[in-house]
Every structure is written in C-alpha cells, then in structure tokens.
Amino acid sequence: MFMLRNARTRLFILALIWISYLTGSVNAAEITLAINEVMASNSTSIKDPQGHYEDWIEIHNFGSNPINIGGMYLTDNLSTPTKWRIPNNNPSITIISAGSYLLIWADNDTADTGLHANFKLDAAGEEVGLFDSDGVTLIDSVTFGEQTTDISYGRYPDASDNWLLFAFPSPIAENVSVFHGFVSGVEVSHERGFYDTPFSLSLASETDDAIIYYTLDGTEPYGSSGWVAGSLLYTAPVTIRGTTCLRAVATKPGFKPSDIITHTYIFPDDVIRQSPSGQSPGPDWPTGSVNGQIFDYGMDPDVVNDPRYSAQMRDALLAISSISLVTNLENLFDRSKGIYVNASREGRSWERPVSVELLNNDDRDGFQIDAGMRIRGGFSRTGNNPKHSFRLFFRSEYGQSRLKFPLFGDEGLDEFDNLDLRTAQNYAWSLASSNPGHKNTFIREVFCRDIQREMGQPYTRSRYYHLYINGQYWGLYQSQERSEASYAEDYFGGSKEDYDVIKADGYQTSYTDGSMDDWNALWRLCQDGFETDAAYYAVLGKNANGVDDPGLPVHVDLENLIDYMLGIFFTGNDDAPVTLGGNQANNFFCIRNRRLAAR
Numbered sequence: 001m002f003m004l005r006n007a008r009t010r011l012f013i014l015a016l017i018w019i020s021y022l023t024g025s026v027n028a029a030e031i032t033l034a035i036n037e038v039m040a041s042n043s044t045s046i047k048d049p050q051g052h053y054e055d056w057i058e059i060h061n062f063g064s065n066p067i068n069i070g071g072m073y074l075t076d077n078l079s080t081p082t083k084w085r086i087p088n089n090n091p092s093i094t095i096i097s098a099g100s101y102l103l104i105w106a107d108n109d110t111a112d113t114g115l116h117a118n119f120k121l122d123a124a125g126e127e128v129g130l131f132d133s134d135g136v137t138l139i140d141s142v143t144f145g146e147q148t149t150d151i152s153y154g155r156y157p158d159a160s161d162n163w164l165l166f167a168f169p170s171p172i173a174e175n176v177s178v179f180h181g182f183v184s185g186v187e188v189s190h191e192r193g194f195y196d197t198p199f200s201l202s203l204a205s206e207t208d209d210a211i212i213y214y215t216l217d218g219t220e221p222y223g224s225s226g227w228v229a230g231s232l233l234y235t236a237p238v239t240i241r242g243t244t245c246l247r248a249v250a251t252k253p254g255f256k257p258s259d260i261i262t263h264t265y266i267f268p269d270d271v272i273r274q275s276p277s278g279q280s281p282g283p284d285w286p287t288g289s290v291n292g293q294i295f296d297y298g299m300d301p302d303v304v305n306d307p308r309y310s311a312q313m314r315d316a317l318l319a320i321s322s323i324s325l326v327t328n329l330e331n332l333f334d335r336s337k338g339i340y341v342n343a344s345r346e347g348r349s350w351e352r353p354v355s356v357e358l359l360n361n362d363d364r365d366g367f368q369i370d371a372g373m374r375i376r377g378g379f380s381r382t383g384n385n386p387k388h389s390f391r392l393f394f395r396s397e398y399g400q401s402r403l404k405f406p407l408f409g410d411e412g413l414d415e416f417d418n419l420d421l422r423t424a425q426n427y428a429w430s431l432a433s434s435n436p437g438h439k440n441t442f443i444r445e446v447f448c449r450d451i452q453r454e455m456g457q458p459y460t461r462s463r464y465y466h467l468y469i470n471g472q473y474w475g476l477y478q479s480q481e482r483s484e485a486s487y488a489e490d491y492f493g494g495s496k497e498d499y500d501v502i503k504a505d506g507y508q509t510s511y512t513d514g515s516m517d518d519w520n521a522l523w524r525l526c527q528d529g530f531e532t533d534a535a536y537y538a539v540l541g542k543n544a545n546g547v548d549d550p551g552l553p554v555h556v557d558l559e560n561l562i563d564y565m566l567g568i569f570f571t572g573n574d575d576a577p578v579t580l581g582g583n584q585a586n587n588f589f590c591i592r593n594r595r596l597a598a599r
Contacts, residue, residue: 031067031132031139032061032062032063032064032065032067033059033060033061033062033063033067033069033096033130033139033140034059034060034062034140034155034158034159035057035058035059035060035128035129035130035140035141035142036058036059036060036101036154036155036158036159036175037057037058037060037152037153037154037155037166037169037170037171037175038055038056038057038058038121038128038142038144038152038153038154039055039056039121039147039150039151039152039153039169039171040055040121040122040123040125040126040144040147040153041055041121041123041147041148041149041150041151041396041397042054042055042056042149042150042397043149043150043395043396043397043398044150044397045150045152045169045171046103046169046171048105048107048112048114048116049112049113049114050109050112050113052107053397054105054106054107054109054120055105055106055107055120055121056103056104056105056106056171057074057103057104057106057117057121057128058101058102058103058104058154058171058172059096059101059102059103059104059130060096060100060101060155060158060159061096061097061098061099061100061101061102062099062158062159063098063099064098064099065098066095066096066097066098067095067096068088068091068094068095068096069086069094069095069096069102069130070086070087070088070089070090070091070094070095071085071086071088071133072085072086072130072131072132072133072139073085073086073130073131073132073133073135074086074104074117074128074129074130074131075119075128075129075131076106076119076121076122076126076127076128076129077127077129078127078129078138078141081129081131081135081136081138082131082135083118083119084110084117084118084119086104086115087115093114093115094115101171101172101173102115102172103115103171103172104116104117105117106119106120106121107120108120121147123146123147123148123149123396123401124146124147125143125144125145125146125147126143126144127141127142127143127144128141128142128144129141142163144163148165148182148256148259149396149397149398149399150169151165151166151167151169151179151256152165152166152169152170152171153165153166154166154169154170154175155175156175156176156178157174157175158174158175164178164179165178165179165181165182165256166178166179167179167256179254179255179256180254180255181255181256182207182255182256182258183205183207183210183250183251183252183255183256183257183258184205184206184207184210184250184258185205185250185258185259185261186203186204186205186212186214186248186249186250186258186261187203187204187205187206188201188202188203188246188248188261188263189201189202189203189237190240190263190265191263192263192264192265192324192357192359192366192368193265193266193359193366194265194266194267194268194318194359194361195240195265195266195267196267196268196269198239198240198241198242199239199240200237200238200239200240201237201238201239201240201246202237203234203238203248205250205258207250207252207255207258209252210250210251210252210258211233211250211251211252212233212234212248212249212250212251213227213228213231213232213233213234213248213249213251214231214232214234214238214246214247214248214249215228215230215231215232215246215247215248216232216238216244216245216246217245217282217284217470217471218245218247218326218327218328218329218470218471219231219247219328219329220247220260220328221247221248221249221260222249222251222257222260226251227251234248240265242267242270243264243265243266243267243270243271243274243468243471244264244265244471245262245263245264245265245324245326245470245471246261246262246263246264246265247260247261247262247326247355248260248261249261259399261368262326262355262357262368262370263357263368264324264326264357264359264468264471266317266322266324266359266468266471268314268317268318269314271299271317271473272299272304272313272314272317273299273304274297274298274299274472274473275297275298275299275472276298276299276301276304277298277301278296278297278298279297279298280295280297281297281298281470281471281472284329285297285329285333285472286333286341289383290333290335290338290341291335291341291342291383292383292384293340293341293343293383293386294383294384294385294386295386296386296387296430297472298472298473299313299473317466317473318361319361320361320463320464320465320466321358321359321360321361321366321463321465321466322358322359322361322465322466322467322468323356323357323358323359323421323465323466323467323468323477324355324356324357324359324468324471325354325355325356325373325390325467325468325469325470325474326354326355326357326469326470326471327352327353327354327355327373327469327470329470331352331353331354331373332352332469339351339352339373339374339375340375340388341383343375343377343381343382343383343388344381344382345375346374350374350375351372351373351374351393352372352373352374353370353371353372353373353398354370354371354372354373354392355368355369355370355371356368356369356370356371356392358405367403367405369394369398369399369400369403370398370399370400371392371393371394371395371398371403372392372393372394372395372398373390373391373392373393374390374391374393375388375389375390375391376388376389376390376391376420376422377389377422377425378505378586378587379425379426380425380426380431382431384431385425385430385431386430387423387424387425387428387430387431387474387475388423388425389420389421389422389423389425389477390420390421391418391419391420391421391482392418392419392420392421393417393418394416394417394418394419402415402416402417403415403416403419407419407461407463407479408461408463411461412461412481413481413490413491415490416481417482417486418482418486419479419480419481419482420479420480420481420482421465421467421477421478421479422445422477422478422479422480423442423467423475423476423477423478424441424442424476426575427441427575428442442476442478444571444573445462445478445480446462446464446478447567447571448567448568448571448573449461449462449480450462451566451567451570452563452564452567455563455566457559457560457563457564458491458492458560458591460480460481460482460483460487461479461480461481462478462479462480462481463478463479464476464477464478465477465478465479483501483503483589483591484501484512484513484589485497485499485501485512485513485514485591487591488501488591488593492591492593494593494595494596496513497514498593498594498595498596499513499514499591499592499593499594500513500514500515500516500517500518500519500590500591500592500594501513501514501589501590501591502516502519502589502590502591502592503588503589503590504577504585504586504587504588505586505587507579507584507585507586509585514592514594518553518555518592518594519590519592521553521555522539522555522556525538525539525555526539532544533546538552539555539556540554540555540556540558541553541554541555555592565577565578575587576588
C-alpha cells in the first residue's frame with residue numbers, strides 16, 4: 001500500500017483513470033455502444049459538414065456514462081476489423097455522452113473535416129461492425145439487405161435487437177417512425193417501346209390492397225407529401241391510343257410506396273404529326289418565350305409532307321434507336337428553376353431528376369434508369385437557340401449509382417458514371433446566328449472520334465439517337481463518353497485521383513479534375529518558344545540530345561497530338577484548338593496521368 005502525497009500527482013493519476021474509462025474496455029459487455037441506425041443511400045436526409053448527402057452510420061451510447069470511441073475501429077467487412085480506425089486525437093468529436101448519438105459518414109473521404117470512414121455503404125446490402133481498440137473484440141454489428149434511397153434501417157426501440165425500416169430517418173436522435181413494410185412495384189401489361197395500334201394497358205402490384213396512381217403526361221404521380229394533384233387512380237385498364245409517357249406508383253397506408261415506374265410508348269405515325277404549326281404540345285408546355293428562351297416544337301410539315309420525304313418519315317424514326325427523357329415539365333421550363341430556360345446556369349444546383357429510357361429499334365434489350373440531368377454546351381446555351389444538349393449523371397440518390405449497360409456494344413465499357421447527349425448546335429439550323437451554311441452536317445464530331453480509333457488513339461465513343469422529351473420529338477442527338485478522370489481510370493487504369501483533366505470551353509481554359517499546375521508548366525515552356533532543339537525536347541521529357549531523361553516530366557504525347565490535329569484539319573473544324581482567326585482555342589480535352597508522366 002502506498003499514499004499519493006503530491007496533489008498534482010494524484011490529479012494526474014485520476015486523469016489517466018478517467019481517460020482509460022472514457023476510451024472503453026476490451027470487454028465488449030462493459031461497453032454500452034450500439035450501431036443504432038444506418039443509411040446506405042442518402043439524397044435528402046442530412047448533409048455532411050462539407051454539404052454533401054453521404055451514407056452514414058449512427059453510434060448510440062445507451063449507458064449512463066460518456067464513452068470516447070476514439071481509437072476504436074469501424075468496418076464494412078467483419079473479416080477486416082481494423083479497416084478504419086476512428087481518430088483518437090480529438091476527444092471533442094469522439095466522446096459520446098450518456099444516452100447520446102454520434103454520426104459517422106461512410107463516404108471514403110477521410111481527408112474531409114469530421115468523422116469520415118474510408119469506405120462507403122453498399123445499397124445492395126452489406127455488413128457494418130464496430131470493434132474495440134484492440135482491433136479484435138467486436139462491440140456491435142449489423143447485416144442489412146437491399147436498401148432504398150432515403151429510407152434508413154435502425155433499431156426500434158433504440159439499442160434493441162429489433163431492426164426496422166424508417167420512413168423518417170432520425171440521425172443523431174431517437175428512432176421513432178417506421179414503415180410496416182414495402183409496397184411491391186407496379187407491373188405493366190405492355191413493355192415500353194414502339195406501337196402501331198392502340199392497346200389496353202393493365203397495372204398491378206403483388207401487395208394486397210395496394211392503391212395505384214398513374215399519369216400519362218410524364219408527371220410524377222407521387223411525391224414526398226403523397227398523392228400529387230392531377231394523378232389518376234387506377235381502377236381499370238387504360239387505353240393507350242398514341243405516344244404516351246406512363247408513370248405509376250403503388251401505395252398503401254403505413255407502407256413505403258413503391259418506386260415510380262416510367263414506360264414510354266411511341267407511335268411513329270403520331271410523332272410525325274406532332275405540333276405541325278409549331279404550337280405547344282399541351283397546356284403545361286411553354287408558349288412564346290421564357291427568360292428569352294425560344295421554342296420550336298414538332299415536325300416541320302414542309303418536310304413531312306414533301307413527296308421526296310413523306311414516305312420515308314416513319315421508317316426514319318425507326319432507323320436508329322431512341323432515348324426518352326421524362327421529367328416534371330417544371331424541371332425544364334419553370335421560369336426560376338427550369339434548367340432549359342436558364343440554360344447558362346451550371347453546377348449541381350442546376351441538376352434535375354429525370355427518367356432515361358433506351359428504346360431500341362429492334363429486338364435488342366434497352367433500359368430504364370433514373371438519373372440527374374443538366375444542360376451542357378458553351379455558346380449554344382443562349383436563349384435564341386431552341387435546341388440544347390444534355391448531360392446525364394447516374395447517382396445512388398436517384399436509384400443506381402452507375403448505368404450498367406453496354407451502350408457501345410463490344411466497343412467500350414458497360415458501366416458509366418455519366419453520359420453526354422449532344423446535338424448540332426453552333427453549326428445547325430437551330431441557331432440562326434451561327435449562319436451554319438455548309439457546316440450543318442452533324443457528322444464531323446463522330447467522324448473525328450472514330451478516326452482517332454482507327455489510328456489507334458484514345459477516343460470517346462458515340463451513337464446516334466432520336467430524342468424525346470415527355471413524348472415530344474426533340475430531334476437527332478448523339479451520345480458521347482465524358483472525357484474526365486473517371487473515363488481515364490476506366491480506360492487507362494490507375495485511380496481517377498491520378499489524373500489532371502484540362503478543358504477549353506468558351507475560349508477559357510480550366511480543369512475538371514486534378515489541377516492545372518502541370519498544364520501551366522507546359523504553357524510556360526510553349527511561351528518560351530522552340531527556337532532550340534533543347535526547348536522542343538524539354539516538352540517531350542528528353543535532354544538536349546533528344547534522349548529520354550528520367551529526371552524530366554513528359555508533357556505531351558506527340559503522336560497522339562499529331563493524329564488529333566489531323567482530324568481537326570481534315571474536317572476544317574474552326575471551333576476547336578485552332579479557331580477561325582487562329583488566335584483562340586476552344587472545345588478540347590487533355591488528360592495526363594501525373595504518376596506515369598513524371599518519370
């Protein structure tokens with residue numbers, strides 16, 4: 001037995017005991033912590049400190065004393081208990097008071113401020129485990145199946161063994177509101193696609209006593225507040241007589257509604273007669289101009305009725321595949337928030353939800369996926385151009401985190417983060433101010449990409465489509481892979497964090513990924529000129545004698561640049577790196593792997 005005679009020593013020892021107590025014990029039974037709630041697909045519930053909707057895991061201290069979880073481990077693979085160590089250098093964010101909750105973001109962004117695990121949750125289902133600081137002792141775990149966006153999975157009541165789905169997620173709070181279950185999705189009697197004659201459409205759900213609401217104009221029939229005014233209650237089969245965008249949802253009181261389904265039915269004979277005098281397709285479509293944006297609806301009767309073309313119009317609509325975009329019209333045309341009538345706006349805040357359907361013109365399978373949609377392009381975004389291009393983003397908040405479909409057959413990938421839908425813009429009938437003349441071909445872009453392929457160079461793949469917006473024919477479009485870091489990762493290997501992606505748009509050079517540091521270094525070398533062999537070789541990572549120098553970075557793949565410019569010169573493209581007048585550059589992408597280029 002000994003006595004602590006020094007007060008400072010006694011306080012120090014007591015502090016050590018207290019810290020040890022807060023840090024927990026390797027005896028899991030003594031640690032009153034529980035994984036209380038998880039969300040594996042978050043689009044609206046709560047934002048992380050960086051303002052992003054990310055997956056999250058809630059830890060609940062159901063005991064009567066505070067616990068510091070710093071130094072413990074969190075994992076999404078129970079066979080790898082030490083996958084992510086919770087930081088132990090900041091007790092102010094890792095101590096959970098008695099009866100309180102702590103949120104950990106599962107977003108694989110450990111560099112961000114706050115508690116961010118080095119993994120993401122899989123909405124298809126997985127496991128989560130909390131291990132003590134020894135990296136061996138399991139404190140708590142949960143295994144969950146397929147999850148639905150903005151529906152959390154948690155214990156009810158808190159810290160119990162009873163797991164339920166929560167209609168209203170409660171991060172950092174008591175779990176109180178639950179669904180009794182899910183409503184099965186709506187089943188339809190006729191698949192999306194092309195039709196010649198009217199048919200009777202039946203809707204059904206496997207859930208007993210389910211109530212089905214539907215619309216025929218592309219409007220969502222159900223929202224966060226429930227049934228949407230204007231939606232129709234399904235009581236009997238519906239006759240579909242012409243081009244129609246069906247959207248339907250199955251509901252039941254106390255249950256989670258089914259996902260909204262979207263099926264587009266296109267009648268080619270109906271399409272060629274749409275808006276013959278340019279009138280709006282319906283009462284909810286804009287007339288005149290909105291924010292200076294002009295519109296040009298329907299098929300031109302001078303073409304449709306011309307004896308040279310009239311017999312070919314129907315077959316032309318079926319000669320290639322079609323893409324149907326379906327969304328609430330306000331997402332496009334509302335004066336304050338519609339992206340089509342505010343086409344110059346950019347960024348995530350100008351992204352709107354949309355259903356995307358691929359309707360093939362033969363027996364090949366198509367797809368339907370919910371995605372985010374933005375306007376893309378440069379000068380052509382102006383309101384006096386009635387025709388804009390689109391960019392599609394595939395995110396878990398809309399449903400699937402990636403489009404999983406072989407868009408380009410055996411030619412390219414079968415999974416995509418995003419996709420561009422481009423149309424003839426600067427040099428086209430739709431933008432009179434461009435005075436397109438002979439340049440209105442809509443062939444140059446795809447031709448240049450394809451000759452890159454034939455010369456053995458990297459290229460972006462494309463296909464032509466007819467495009468429909470809520471059943472209205474919108475013209476000829478082409479898909480294109482987006483030349484950015486995710487593209488580079490997929491085709492060139494490594495990690496997308498390895499790549500700088502430089503672009504020129506609107507005669508301004510910027511970057512979409514990485515940084516501009518190496519680009520600026522190349523620019524300075526070019527400004528210095530190439531009056532000597534040494535200056536030229538420096539760009540290629542060679543010494544003054546033209547020999548590779550491991551100490552010099554490689555700035556340019558010369559053969560790639562030559563082949564690229566051959567396509568520009570051959571097609572006479574003056575909206576490119578060499579523009580009319582020769583003193584401005586536009587519309588190019590450059591990709592560089594920092595790790596491989598710096599030898």
